[in-house]
Amino acid sequence: MELKYKRILLKMSGEVLGSDRAPVDSEKVMIAARHIKDLHDAGVEVGVVCGGGNIMRGRDSGSMDRNRADAIGMLATAINAMSLEHALIDLKVPVRVLSAVQIELFMDTYSARLANSALDSGEVVIFACGSGLPFFSTDTASALRAAQIHADAMLLAKNVDGVYSADPKKDPSAVKYDKLTYDEVIAKQLRATDLTAITLCRDTGMPIVVFSMEDDSAFVRAAAGENVGTVIS
Numbered sequence: 257m258e259l260k261y262k263r264i265l266l267k268m269s270g271e272v273l274g275s276d277r278a279p280v281d282s283e284k285v286m287i288a289a290r291h292i293k294d295l296h297d298a299g300v301e302v303g304v305v306c307g308g309g310n311i312m313r314g315r316d317s318g319s320m321d322r323n324r325a326d327a328i329g330m331l332a333t334a335i336n337a338m339s340l341e342h343a344l345i346d347l348k349v350p351v352r353v354l355s356a357v358q359i360e361l362f363m364d365t366y367s368a369r370l371a372n373s374a375l376d377s378g379e380v381v382i383f384a385c386g387s388g389l390p391f392f393s394t395d396t397a398s399a400l401r402a403a404q405i406h407a408d409a410m411l412l413a414k415n416v417d418g419v420y421s422a423d424p425k426k427d428p429s430a431v432k433y434d435k436l437t438y439d440e441v442i443a444k445q446l447r448a449t450d451l452t453a454i455t456l457c458r459d460t461g462m463p464i465v466v467f468s469m470e471d472d473s474a475f476v477r478a479a480a481g482e483n484v485g486t487v488i489s
Contacts, residue, residue: 260481261409261463263301263375265402266292267395268413272469273336274310280339289343291413291475292380296349300479301375303405304382305398306340308332314390326390330357333394337384338362350379356388356397368404375405395453402462409463411478412449417468418486419448436488448488457488464488 272288275281288306295302307313311332317325337353341363344351352374354366363384364370374381386397395412402410419441422430433446438458441448448454448466457464467474467485474484 257298257476257480259298259300259479261300261407261411261465261479263303263405263407264295264479265303265305265398265405265407265410266295266413266475267305267398267410268307268469269415270307270309270311270313270332270336271415272310272413273306273339279311280335282339282343285339286343286346289340289347289349291469291472292340292344293347293349294472294476295479296380298476298479300476301378302380303371303375303401303407304337304340304380305386305394305401306333306336306382307394308336311335323390326386330385330388333386334359334362334384337382340382344380350377351382352379353382353384356383356385359385371401371405381405392452393450395449396456399449399453399456399460399462403456403460407462409465409479410457411475412464412466413469413475414466415469417471417484419446419466419488421446423447433486434483436486438488441488448486454488 308329312328314326314329341353353363355363356366383401386394418432420430424430465478478484
Protein backbone atom coordinates (compact mmCIF):
# COMPACT_ATOMS: atom_id res chain seq x y z
CA MET A 257 0.00 0.00 0.00
CA GLU A 258 1.35 3.43 -0.93
CA LEU A 259 1.66 5.71 2.07
CA LYS A 260 0.61 9.35 2.08
CA TYR A 261 2.00 9.88 5.57
CA LYS A 262 5.34 8.12 6.04
CA ARG A 263 5.97 9.36 9.59
CA ILE A 264 3.04 9.90 11.92
CA LEU A 265 2.24 10.78 15.50
CA LEU A 266 -0.55 8.52 16.75
CA LYS A 267 -2.57 9.80 19.71
CA MET A 268 -4.74 7.33 21.59
CA SER A 269 -6.84 8.10 24.64
CA GLY A 270 -5.97 6.26 27.82
CA GLU A 271 -9.52 4.95 28.00
CA VAL A 272 -8.88 2.57 25.09
CA LEU A 273 -6.42 0.67 27.30
CA GLY A 274 -8.82 0.18 30.19
CA SER A 275 -12.07 -1.65 30.85
CA ASP A 276 -14.49 -2.51 33.64
CA ARG A 277 -12.12 -5.34 34.53
CA ALA A 278 -9.04 -3.19 35.14
CA PRO A 279 -7.75 0.36 34.59
CA VAL A 280 -5.03 -1.17 32.41
CA ASP A 281 -6.56 -4.18 30.68
CA SER A 282 -3.93 -6.42 29.06
CA GLU A 283 -6.34 -7.49 26.33
CA LYS A 284 -7.13 -3.88 25.40
CA VAL A 285 -3.44 -2.99 25.51
CA MET A 286 -2.65 -5.82 23.12
CA ILE A 287 -5.37 -4.67 20.71
CA ALA A 288 -3.81 -1.19 20.66
CA ALA A 289 -0.35 -2.69 20.20
CA ARG A 290 -1.54 -4.73 17.21
CA HIS A 291 -2.80 -1.55 15.55
CA ILE A 292 0.63 0.00 16.05
CA LYS A 293 2.27 -3.15 14.69
CA ASP A 294 0.07 -2.96 11.58
CA LEU A 295 1.33 0.56 10.95
CA HIS A 296 4.94 -0.45 11.56
CA ASP A 297 4.63 -3.49 9.28
CA ALA A 298 3.22 -1.23 6.54
CA GLY A 299 6.39 0.85 6.68
CA VAL A 300 5.06 3.76 8.70
CA GLU A 301 7.43 5.43 11.16
CA VAL A 302 5.31 5.65 14.30
CA GLY A 303 5.44 7.94 17.32
CA VAL A 304 2.76 7.32 19.94
CA VAL A 305 1.25 9.43 22.68
CA CYS A 306 -1.28 7.80 24.99
CA GLY A 307 -3.39 9.68 27.48
CA GLY A 308 -3.83 8.65 31.10
CA GLY A 309 -7.60 8.96 31.46
CA ASN A 310 -8.04 5.28 32.27
CA ILE A 311 -6.08 5.91 35.49
CA MET A 312 -6.04 9.63 36.29
CA ARG A 313 -6.77 12.82 34.36
CA GLY A 314 -5.59 16.02 36.00
CA ARG A 315 -8.52 18.19 34.96
CA ASP A 316 -10.97 15.73 36.55
CA SER A 317 -9.25 15.73 39.94
CA GLY A 318 -11.79 17.85 41.81
CA SER A 319 -10.28 20.10 44.49
CA MET A 320 -6.74 18.73 44.20
CA ASP A 321 -4.08 21.30 43.31
CA ARG A 322 -3.79 21.21 39.52
CA ASN A 323 0.01 21.03 39.56
CA ARG A 324 -0.08 17.86 41.66
CA ALA A 325 -3.06 16.40 39.78
CA ASP A 326 -1.36 16.84 36.42
CA ALA A 327 1.83 15.29 37.80
CA ILE A 328 -0.20 12.21 38.77
CA GLY A 329 -1.75 12.24 35.29
CA MET A 330 1.71 12.30 33.72
CA LEU A 331 2.70 9.24 35.76
CA ALA A 332 -0.49 7.56 34.56
CA THR A 333 0.66 8.03 30.98
CA ALA A 334 4.01 6.47 31.93
CA ILE A 335 2.19 3.37 33.19
CA ASN A 336 0.28 3.17 29.91
CA ALA A 337 3.47 3.69 27.90
CA MET A 338 5.23 0.84 29.71
CA SER A 339 2.21 -1.40 29.20
CA LEU A 340 2.18 -0.67 25.47
CA GLU A 341 5.94 -1.20 25.32
CA HIS A 342 5.59 -4.66 26.88
CA ALA A 343 2.86 -5.63 24.40
CA LEU A 344 4.91 -4.43 21.43
CA ILE A 345 7.95 -6.36 22.63
CA ASP A 346 5.75 -9.47 22.78
CA LEU A 347 4.76 -8.75 19.17
CA LYS A 348 8.44 -8.46 18.18
CA VAL A 349 8.12 -4.77 17.31
CA PRO A 350 11.24 -2.65 18.08
CA VAL A 351 10.15 0.01 20.55
CA ARG A 352 11.53 2.70 22.79
CA VAL A 353 9.80 4.77 25.49
CA LEU A 354 10.94 8.35 26.04
CA SER A 355 9.69 10.35 29.01
CA ALA A 356 9.27 14.12 29.26
CA VAL A 357 10.27 13.85 32.95
CA GLN A 358 13.31 12.02 34.31
CA ILE A 359 12.42 8.49 35.48
CA GLU A 360 15.58 6.80 34.23
CA LEU A 361 14.92 3.59 36.19
CA PHE A 362 12.00 2.85 33.87
CA MET A 363 12.60 4.67 30.58
CA ASP A 364 14.93 7.07 28.78
CA THR A 365 14.47 10.81 29.05
CA TYR A 366 13.02 12.51 25.97
CA SER A 367 15.00 14.58 23.53
CA ALA A 368 14.08 15.36 19.95
CA ARG A 369 17.46 14.02 18.86
CA LEU A 370 16.87 10.63 20.51
CA ALA A 371 13.31 10.44 19.20
CA ASN A 372 14.28 11.18 15.60
CA SER A 373 17.25 8.80 15.75
CA ALA A 374 15.03 5.97 17.04
CA LEU A 375 12.40 6.61 14.38
CA ASP A 376 15.05 6.74 11.66
CA SER A 377 16.29 3.32 12.80
CA GLY A 378 12.82 1.76 12.57
CA GLU A 379 11.79 1.81 16.22
CA VAL A 380 8.31 2.73 17.40
CA VAL A 381 8.70 5.59 19.87
CA ILE A 382 6.22 5.98 22.72
CA PHE A 383 6.20 9.40 24.37
CA ALA A 384 5.37 9.30 28.08
CA CYS A 385 4.46 12.01 30.59
CA GLY A 386 2.93 14.42 28.10
CA SER A 387 4.89 17.62 27.69
CA GLY A 388 6.25 17.35 31.24
CA LEU A 389 4.32 20.48 32.24
CA PRO A 390 1.03 20.93 34.10
CA PHE A 391 -1.99 22.57 32.45
CA PHE A 392 -1.14 21.11 29.02
CA SER A 393 -3.15 18.15 27.75
CA THR A 394 -1.75 15.07 26.03
CA ASP A 395 -3.42 16.34 22.85
CA THR A 396 -1.20 19.41 23.05
CA ALA A 397 1.79 17.20 23.85
CA SER A 398 0.93 15.15 20.76
CA ALA A 399 0.93 18.24 18.54
CA LEU A 400 4.25 19.30 20.04
CA ARG A 401 5.90 15.90 19.57
CA ALA A 402 4.48 15.65 16.04
CA ALA A 403 6.22 18.89 15.16
CA GLN A 404 9.47 17.86 16.86
CA ILE A 405 9.72 14.54 15.01
CA HIS A 406 8.79 16.18 11.69
CA ALA A 407 5.69 14.00 11.34
CA ASP A 408 3.69 14.14 8.14
CA ALA A 409 0.42 13.99 10.07
CA MET A 410 -1.10 13.54 13.50
CA LEU A 411 -3.57 10.64 13.73
CA LEU A 412 -6.20 10.81 16.47
CA ALA A 413 -7.78 7.43 17.25
CA LYS A 414 -11.07 8.18 19.01
CA ASN A 415 -14.20 6.43 20.20
CA VAL A 416 -16.10 8.08 17.32
CA ASP A 417 -15.43 7.85 13.59
CA GLY A 418 -14.63 11.50 12.97
CA VAL A 419 -15.56 15.05 13.92
CA TYR A 420 -19.26 15.86 14.22
CA SER A 421 -21.26 19.06 14.51
CA ALA A 422 -22.41 17.83 17.93
CA ASP A 423 -21.97 14.76 20.11
CA PRO A 424 -23.44 11.96 17.93
CA LYS A 425 -24.19 9.88 21.03
CA LYS A 426 -26.47 12.62 22.36
CA ASP A 427 -27.71 14.29 19.18
CA PRO A 428 -28.95 11.96 16.40
CA SER A 429 -29.02 14.90 13.99
CA ALA A 430 -25.27 15.54 14.38
CA VAL A 431 -23.46 15.81 11.03
CA LYS A 432 -20.08 14.21 10.39
CA TYR A 433 -17.48 16.29 8.58
CA ASP A 434 -15.14 14.70 6.02
CA LYS A 435 -12.85 17.74 5.85
CA LEU A 436 -12.35 20.82 7.98
CA THR A 437 -9.88 23.66 8.23
CA TYR A 438 -8.18 24.47 11.52
CA ASP A 439 -10.02 27.78 11.65
CA GLU A 440 -13.38 26.06 11.12
CA VAL A 441 -12.70 23.78 14.09
CA ILE A 442 -11.89 26.81 16.22
CA ALA A 443 -14.79 28.96 14.97
CA LYS A 444 -17.37 26.18 15.33
CA GLN A 445 -15.93 25.12 18.71
CA LEU A 446 -15.82 21.52 17.56
CA ARG A 447 -14.45 18.97 19.99
CA ALA A 448 -11.84 17.43 17.72
CA THR A 449 -8.98 18.28 20.05
CA ASP A 450 -8.20 21.07 22.48
CA LEU A 451 -7.67 24.65 21.35
CA THR A 452 -3.94 24.76 22.09
CA ALA A 453 -3.33 21.59 20.07
CA ILE A 454 -5.36 22.73 17.07
CA THR A 455 -3.63 26.13 17.09
CA LEU A 456 -0.19 24.52 17.23
CA CYS A 457 -1.10 22.19 14.35
CA ARG A 458 -2.36 25.15 12.34
CA ASP A 459 0.84 27.11 12.98
CA THR A 460 3.05 24.15 11.97
CA GLY A 461 0.85 23.02 9.06
CA MET A 462 0.32 19.61 10.65
CA PRO A 463 -2.66 17.71 9.13
CA ILE A 464 -4.87 15.93 11.68
CA VAL A 465 -6.79 12.76 10.83
CA VAL A 466 -9.55 11.83 13.27
CA PHE A 467 -10.93 8.29 12.99
CA SER A 468 -12.45 5.44 14.97
CA MET A 469 -10.31 3.22 17.17
CA GLU A 470 -12.87 0.47 16.59
CA ASP A 471 -12.11 0.20 12.85
CA ASP A 472 -9.19 -2.24 12.69
CA SER A 473 -8.25 -1.27 9.14
CA ALA A 474 -8.52 2.49 9.67
CA PHE A 475 -5.02 2.94 11.07
CA VAL A 476 -3.13 1.86 7.96
CA ARG A 477 -5.76 3.31 5.64
CA ALA A 478 -5.42 6.67 7.38
CA ALA A 479 -1.66 6.58 6.81
CA ALA A 480 -2.37 5.83 3.15
CA GLY A 481 -4.54 8.95 2.91
CA GLU A 482 -7.87 7.14 2.51
CA ASN A 483 -11.08 8.77 3.73
CA VAL A 484 -11.52 7.02 7.08
CA GLY A 485 -12.82 9.86 9.22
CA THR A 486 -12.23 13.59 9.26
CA VAL A 487 -9.16 15.40 7.92
CA ILE A 488 -8.31 18.78 9.44
CA SER A 489 -5.83 20.83 7.44
